[in-house]
Amino acid sequence: MAQMTMIQAITDALRVELKKDENVLVFGEDVGQNGGVFRATEGLQKEFGEDRVFDTPLAESGIGGLAIGLALQGYRPVPEIQFFGFVYEVIDSISGQMARMRYRSGGTQTAPITVRSPFGGGVHTPELHADSLEGLMAQQPGLKVVIPSTPYDAKGLLISAIRDNDPVIYLEHMKLYRSFRGEVPEGEYTIEIGKADVKREGKDVTIVTYGAMVHASLKAAEELEKNGIDVEVIDLRTVSPIDMETILESVKKTNRVVVVQEAQRQAGIAANVVAEIQERAILHLEAPVLRVTAPDTVYPFSEAEEVWLPNYNDIIEKVNTVVNF
Amino acid sequence: MFQILNEDGEVVNKDDMPNLSDDELKELMRRMVYTRILDQRSIALNRQGRLGFYAPTAGQEASQLGSHFALEKDDFILPGYRDVPQLIWHGLPLYQAFLFSKGHFHGNQMPEGVHALPPQIIIGAQYVQAAGVGLGLKMRGKKAVAITYTGDGGTSQGDFYEGMNFAGAYGAHNIFIVQNNGFAISVPREKQTAAKTLAQKAVAAGIEGLQVDGMDVLAVYAATKHARERAIAGEGPMLIETITYRYGPHTMAGDDPTRYRSADLDSEWEKKDPLVRFRKFLEGKNLWSEEAENEVIDKAKEDIKEAIKKADQYPKQKVTDFISNMFETLPNNLVEQMEEYKAKESK
Numbered sequence: 214m215a216q217m218t219m220i221q222a223i224t225d226a227l228r229v230e231l232k233k234d235e236n237v238l239v240f241g242e243d244v245g246q247n248g249g250v251f252r253a254t255e256g257l258q259k260e261f262g263e264d265r266v267f268d269t270p271l272a273e274s275g276i277g278g279l280a281i282g283l284a285l286q287g288y289r290p291v292p293e294i295q296f297f298g299f300v301y302e303v304i305d306s307i308s309g310q311m312a313r314m315r316y317r318s319g320g321t322q323t324a325p326i327t328v329r330s331p332f333g334g335g336v337h338t339p340e341l342h343a344d345s346l347e348g349l350m351a352q353q354p355g356l357k358v359v360i361p362s363t364p365y366d367a368k369g370l371l372i373s374a375i376r377d378n379d380p381v382i383y384l385e386h387m388k389l390y391r392s393f394r395g396e397v398p399e400g401e402y403t404i405e406i407g408k409a410d411v412k413r414e415g416k417d418v419t420i421v422t423y424g425a426m427v428h429a430s431l432k433a434a435e436e437l438e439k440n441g442i443d444v445e446v447i448d449l450r451t452v453s454p455i456d457m458e459t460i461l462e463s464v465k466k467t468n469r470v471v472v473v474q475e476a477q478r479q480a481g482i483a484a485n486v487v488a489e490i491q492e493r494a495i496l497h498l499e500a501p502v503l504r505v506t507a508p509d510t511v512y513p514f515s516e517a518e519e520v521w522l523p524n525y526n527d528i529i530e531k532v533n534t535v536v537n538f
Numbered sequence: 539m540f541q542i543l544n545e546d547g548e549v550v551n552k553d554d555m556p557n558l559s560d561d562e563l564k565e566l567m568r569r570m571v572y573t574r575i576l577d578q579r580s581i582a583l584n585r586q587g588r589l590g591f592y593a594p595t596a597g598q599e600a601s602q603l604g605s606h607f608a609l610e611k612d613d614f615i616l617p618g619y620r621d622v623p624q625l626i627w628h629g630l631p632l633y634q635a636f637l638f639s640k641g642h643f644h645g646n647q648m649p650e651g652v653h654a655l656p657p658q659i660i661i662g663a664q665y666v667q668a669a670g671v672g673l674g675l676k677m678r679g680k681k682a683v684a685i686t687y688t689g690d691g692g693t694s695q696g697d698f699y700e701g702m703n704f705a706g707a708y709g710a711h712n713i714f715i716v717q718n719n720g721f722a723i724s725v726p727r728e729k730q731t732a733a734k735t736l737a738q739k740a741v742a743a744g745i746e747g748l749q750v751d752g753m754d755v756l757a758v759y760a761a762t763k764h765a766r767e768r769a770i771a772g773e774g775p776m777l778i779e780t781i782t783y784r785y786g787p788h789t790m791a792g793d794d795p796t797r798y799r800s801a802d803l804d805s806e807w808e809k810k811d812p813l814v815r816f817r818k819f820l821e822g823k824n825l826w827s828e829e830a831e832n833e834v835i836d837k838a839k840e841d842i843k844e845a846i847k848k849a850d851q852y853p854k855q856k857v858t859d860f861i862s863n864m865f866e867t868l869p870n871n872l873v874e875q876m877e878e879y880k881a882k883e884s885k
Contacts, residue, residue, distance in 0.1 A: 264677060270707050275666050275700035282670015285614070285655070286678060305697075309660055310667070316863045317656060319647035323866070355864055378866040407869055454869035 217397040220390040222364035223253050223329075226371035227291065229401050231261045234289060237375060239266045241276060241293030241329075250295060251331060251390055273299050277306020280326045281314070290326045291375055297332035297384060298341030300349070311380045312355030326381075327374040333386035333425055334475060334522050337515040343387065344512045345424075345476035350382045351453035351485070357406055358382045358453040362427035364395040366450055369404030377406060386424045409456035411463070415445035418532050419463040421486050422473040423449040426505075426523065430473050433528035442536055452482045457489050464490060468499040469535045473528055478506040500538035505531045539781060540761055541751040545810050547818025556760040564825055566607055566755055568834045570599040570813055573623045575838035576632075577786070580639070584790040588846060589639045593620040594786030597753075600812030601717045601780040602687075603627060604758030608766055609685060614671045615654040616664040616686040620717075620784075624687070628654055632845035633852070642855060643863065653682075661692045665701025665714065672710030672775065683769045685713040685762075691722020693739055694730045702743035705775040712775035713765045717752060723788045724798035740777035752780025753810040756819075783807035856883055 217225065230237045239254055245268040248255035258266040269276050273294055280290040294300055300307070311324040334343040350358045359374055359381055361367035367385070374381035412427060413434050420430045427448045434444035445463050449455060464470055470490060474481040483504045490502050505523050513521040542551045549555060558566070577596040583589040595602060598620070606624040609615070615628055622635050629652035637645030638656060646656035658664040668686035675682050692698055693716055705712040716736045720727050733739060740747025746768070750761045758780055765776035785804065787793040820826035857879040861872050868876060 270700075270704055272700045272704070274697055275669065275704045278663065278666020278668075278697065278701060279670040279673065279704055282667045282672070282684070283674045285667070285671050286674025288674060288677075305660055305663055306666065310663055315865065316860065317643070317646055319643040320863045321647045322655065357869065454871050457870065 214396045214398055216394040217364045218391045218394055219361070219364045219367045219385070220251055220253055222368040222397045223371055223385065224255055224257070225397065226368040226375070227254060227257060228260070230291075230372060230375045231257060231265055233401065236287060236289040237265070237291060238283060238288050239291045239293070240269050240279070242269060242271055242295050244268060244293050249293070251387070253329070253385070254293070273302035274306055277303040277311070280328070281306060281311050281324060284311070284324045284326055285322060289375060292326065292328055294328060294330040296338075296342040297330040297346055298344045300330065300346055304349070307350070307380070307382070308353040308356070312353050315379060316355060323378055324380045325378045327371070327377070327383050328380070329383045329385065331385045331387045331390070333388050334512070334518050335388040335425065337518065338387070339515065341512070345474070345481060347384055347452050348476055348480040348482055351482045356380055356382055356453065357451060358384065359406055359451050360384045360386070360424045361450060362386070362389060362424055362448055364397045366404060366410065366448070368397050369402050370406065370450060372401055373403040373406050376403070381406065384424075388425050389428070404450070407451045407454050407456055409459040410448045410450055411445060411459065412448045413444065413446040415443040415467065417443040417467055418469040418471060418535055419445045419447060419460070419467045420471050420473055420528065420532070421447045421449065421460055423452055424475055426473045426475050429523070429525045430528055433525040433532065436525065436529055437532055442532060444532060455482070455486060455489065457493065460486065460490065461494050464494045465497050468497055470498070470502040471505060471528065471531045471535055472502060473505040473523065475523060476507060477509045478504065479509045481506060500535045503531050503535055539749050539751050540757050541754050542756040542760060543754045543815050543819055545815055547815040547822060549819070554760050556756055556763060558759070560825055563820060564830070566603065566759070567816055567820055567826055569603045569607070569627060570755065570816065571831055571834045572838040573599050573603060574813060575835055576623070576842060579839065579842045581786065581790065583846060588850070589636060590641050592639055592790045593788065594784055594790070595620060595623055597783045597785040597807065597811070598717060598719065600755035600758050600816070601752035601782040604755035605685070605715055605762040605778070605780070608759050608762035610682065611651070612653060612680065612682040613766070614675065614682065614684045616668045616671065616684060617654065617657045618661065618664060618687050618689065618692070619657045619659050620689070621687045622657060625654055625657070628652055630654070632841055633848035636845055636849035637852060640849060642852065643859065644852060661688060662695030662697030662701070664688065666697045666704065668712055668714070669701045669704040669708070669710055672705050672712035672769070673708045675711040676709065680711075681770045683711045683713055683766050685715065687715045687717060689722060690716065690718040690720065690727040690736060691725060691730055692716070693736050699739070699742060702740065702745060702775065702777060706743040706745040709772060709774050711769045713762060713769060714775060714777045716777065716779045717782055718779050719782045719784045721788070721799065723793060735779060737777060737779035743777075745775050745777060747777040747779070749779045749781065752782030753812045753815070755812055755816050783810070858883060
């Protein structure tokens with residue numbers, strides 16, 4: 214076991230897969246010699262060569278097309294989109310093309326592609342760097358969308374994503390890159406995509422969350438414990454498909470749920486979680502399922518992040534509302 | 539404009555005459571005649587409601603088949619929605635091409651060893667994907683190319699430029715073809731760009747570009763052959779603009795070309811018909827006869843009749859087919875829906 218930041222765990226996963234499978238290719242803007250704008254691909258080009266880890270021209274749509282074409286030649290592309298706000302340039306390649314490859318070809322062609330991309334607020338990035346756009350991806354049949362919150366999850370999920378024979382969107386929260394270290398096993402291990410993880414057990418209220426909001430929820434849970442409220446925190450880890458089994462098991466125990474996301478209320482995937490719960494467990498609910506989200510405005514100018522982004526106080530408030538309903 | 543045969547079927551450029559045997563020349567003519575008949579029959583079948591989506595090809599035979607004839611089996615085709623003939627001559631069975639038209643997934647299931655994608659509906663997407671296939675072929679050390687087609691309107695897309703530019707930057711094994719038939723639905727090519735030619739757009743990617751008489755099958759063949767040799771020799775991709783014309787509407791979904799094209803223009807282009815001039819050329823060499831042509835026509839009609847019958851009889855699609863073609867391993871939501879639809883389908 215080693216202590217790693219999430220970004221180190223990501224680099225480690227890429228290294229493990231580059232070593233294990235010669236078809237794995239890592240490419241994007243500045244991922245080669247530069248090692249990535251966040252150092253996620255640091256040292257990989259030097260270790261594996263320019264044929265395996267390489268820079269591309271500055272064009273996201275071209276990167277998506279390149280990944281699809283390389284996949285058609287039997288490669289296992291792991292392209293990077295520098296910031297997920299730039300996904301709009303490549304939505305056709307992702308949602309219009311790679312997500313549909315297996316279906317449209319009747320299973321004769323596949324797209325074993327993992328699109329890595331940073332997102333997320335709290336680090337005062339300029340415009341269209343931090344936007345949470347996982348909701349767009351989660352609505353596209355043919356994609357899986359993975360969002361880790363810890364170094365351990367990041368490594369195991371990225372290895373699984375790369376080995377998956379269908380396209381996976383792997384979103385890396387910028388605030389979590391280096392904010393803490395965690396235990397990460399050496400070598401290879403996998404975490405099943407589509408499986409949530411109970412990060413904290415509790416019996417009074419269930420929080421369903423993902424990304425940076427996992428940590429805000431854990432902090433809120435600590436505070437709430439002081440007031441005698443025992444919170445269970447479920448980290449979805451995969452936001453499409455959603456692990457309803459783990460959620461329902463928890464709901465049946467706690468009978469109260471708050472869904473927490475960083476994205477705006479009209480975005481993200483929280484509404485989907487609420488809908489699934491009300492369809493499947495309404496008789497187990499003591500209160501409505503409430504959501505903690507950002508307001509329905511454009512992502513804030515960087516100075517205003519603190520007042521805009523959901524935080525642990527918002528979570529505490531919503532949990533109290535649900536408990537006192 | 540690069541040309542070998544003029545409208546009267548005379549060789550105007552001996553130096554670039556491709557080295558094709560008599561049999562190959564006859565085969566090229568056979569394919570063009572066959573494809574003209576396929577177009578006529580497809581339009582008729584569409585009108586009878588026996589085919590669905592169909593983008594007419596008459597007029598573009600030299601452009602489509604001359605370029606395809608320069609390819610090898612290992613070459614990978616990324617066609618646009620009008621480029622079904624290239625797929626057929628690359629090995630897609632005719633009944634599957636009809637299933638594509640009708641909207642059945644089996645039409646898109648390329649047989650083993652047929653290196654191609656189904657026709658691309660998103661104009662430009664095939665260009666960026668081709669760059670990836672071309673790079674993959676280069677990295678695998680294969681003596682093969684990725685060829686892709688778009689129209690004149692498609693050259694205005696971002697993906698058109700990005701695809702060529704990526705392929706250029708990587709020295710990928712690519713041939714990019716622009717079939718300039720003068721119109722993108724109703725919009726004339728002059729409204730797409732102020733550029734004098736579309737071939738010159740290659741300059742922006744730093745790759746070779748060539749404008750070719752797209753009604754001259756020998757010129758299109760020679761240009762594509764040249765591009766192929768350059769690409770596999772590592773000399774980089776090439777953009778070929780074929781100047782051509784579609785006699786029919788844009789698609790059979792209600793487009794009426796008389797709204798935007800004059801009868802004079804149509805008849806002017808009919809004089810340039812690729813079949814007429816190549817027929818004259820072959821007749822001059824005693825390689826073609828009315829009898830030979832009728833033989834091809836009969837064969838085409840017979841094949842088409844059989845293929846449409848086979849397409850009609852092909853098992854209908856079920857929701858469970860679609861679900862099982864989504865992923866290698868079904869996620870939970872689809873596992874649930876699979877059960878639901880299995881129950882419905884067994885009723």
